[in-house]
Amino acid sequence: MPYKVFLVEDEIVAREGIRDNVDWASMGFEFCGDAPDGEMALPEIEANKPHVVITDIKMPFMDGLQLSKIIRTRLPETKIIILSGHDEFHYAQEAVKLGVTEYLLKPVGVNDLHEVLQKIADQLEQERQEKENLQKLKAQIEDNQAALRDQLLLKTVTGSLSSAEAIDQSYQLGIDLLAPLYLILVLKIELNETAEPFDYGAYQQVRHLIAELLGDNSDVFLIRKDLEELVLLIKGHRADTLAQEADFLTALVKQEVAQKTNCRITVGNGKIKKRLGDIPASFT
Incomplete structure (x- = not known):
């Protein structure tokens, strides 16, 4: 399943340039939409739940930093790429505080954006694999606990354990036998x-x-x-x-x-x- 990308950029030429000139599919992405400012973008972002949001920093109505702050609260796993025409420390510092994934200075070249997107795609894939491994581990632990529970209960009703042993083991497994x-x-x-x-x-x-x-x-x-x-x-x-x-x-x-x-x-x-x-x- 491709990772979804949403673009927020108030300059129409820049927005269309990024949307139409990046080879999204080659990196495992699907372009799922765009908007001219954060206010218009937010409902679409919440509806689409993109894996990556690319946003300009200076926009009317709701700027990129304000949008990033809301995304961090509502969709904490979404990666955020900030595009900025301002090479000023306080913008980058605020972006870091918000947990922005990447901070690129405009004008952004297609190759530079490709490089950043590929890096994020690799990161997303690693996170996906880690989640799968964690789910498998949890399932194995649950299966093991279920097997231990069944063994304990069978030993209890057949007399293979003393009362003290049964009570002690039941506490360890979170079973209330008393x-x-x-x-x-x-x-x-x-x-x-x-x-x-x-x-x-x-x-x-x-x-x-x-x-x-x-x-x-x-x-x-x-x-x-x-x-x-x-x-x-x-x-x-x-x-x-x-x-x-x-x-x-x-x-x-x-x-x-x-x-x-x-x-x-x-x-x-x-x-x-x-x-x-x-x-x-x-x-x-």
Whole structure:
């Protein structure tokens, strides 16, 4: 995808000269518009969200420095090239304060502008790659955390961890396991007669559906025991409401799975327990 450039220049000859004589496409740019002053440019800049704005510094109504200040606030990642006929220190100093990317003295040659644009194109590409790498890293971290979370919860309900170990690891992973009461539901996934044997996609579909049904409910944890079995660990404060929650989830899961997948669910209810360490007894 090309990077978008917007030009702001009050001198029509200069504006048309830059617009028509720069080979934008060869450097990976798309010329997306121009305007004669900052006031007229601003709404178009906000609508187009260009990667680069080239602006004259001295213009009526709103000059280049005023425009640059607004762009910095509203579109902080946009690169700004200032064109100035003033070789005065205070203009350049103000441009630096505003975070302007480049400051060129007029008249600007096409070759000089090409050189600056190529430099900015390289910078934009590097930033794009860095963002992609950061997103991939975040996704890997999230995947690793999800895997660690699943391992912790499975070890908790099967008794592979002591209560102290489970609580300690849950704090490290940002999971709130503590509650006055706990209840386990064991969900057995069975393929319908019309399903293909060993249809792994169907099992995965059921898991995703149940996860969607639970949403962001922090009192219910979905745990994958194996391909055909899932476990719901439910936290609660009162035995009666905990039992009601379990009954509601059982009915909801059975209904949704039957209606939306090629599977059916058998649910086994555990007994209400008061301690994390007693959960395995409810599970078995």
